[in-house]
Amino acid sequence: MGEVKMIQSELPESMEGTAVSYAKDAMKLKITESEMAKEIKTKMDKAFGKHWHCVVGKNFGSYVTHDPGNYVFFYVDKMAFQISRFG
Secondary structure, three states, X not given: OOOEEEEEEOOOHHHXXXXXXXXXXHHHOOOOHHHHHHHHHXXXXXXXXXXXXXXXXXOOOOOOOOOOOOEEEEEEOOEEEEEEEOO
C-alpha cells in the first residue's frame, strides 16, 4: 500500500507530506471512508489549527472554497483524499 499520486497541492511541502502520512495511517486502520475523513480532519486541526475539511473516497465530485495555500488533492493507491482549510 502507498502509491501516492498528487493531483493538486497548494500546501507547503512539509504540510503536504504530513497530510499524505495521515491519509496512509487512516487507511491502515481499516475503517470507513467517513471515519478516515474524521481521523484526518482531527489530526490536521490539531497539527495546523482549526477549520480543516476532508473528503475521502473512491468516487466523488466536489467544488469547494478554501483559503489560499490550504488545499491538497491526491490519491493513495485508488483512494482519493481532498483536504482543505476554510475559515
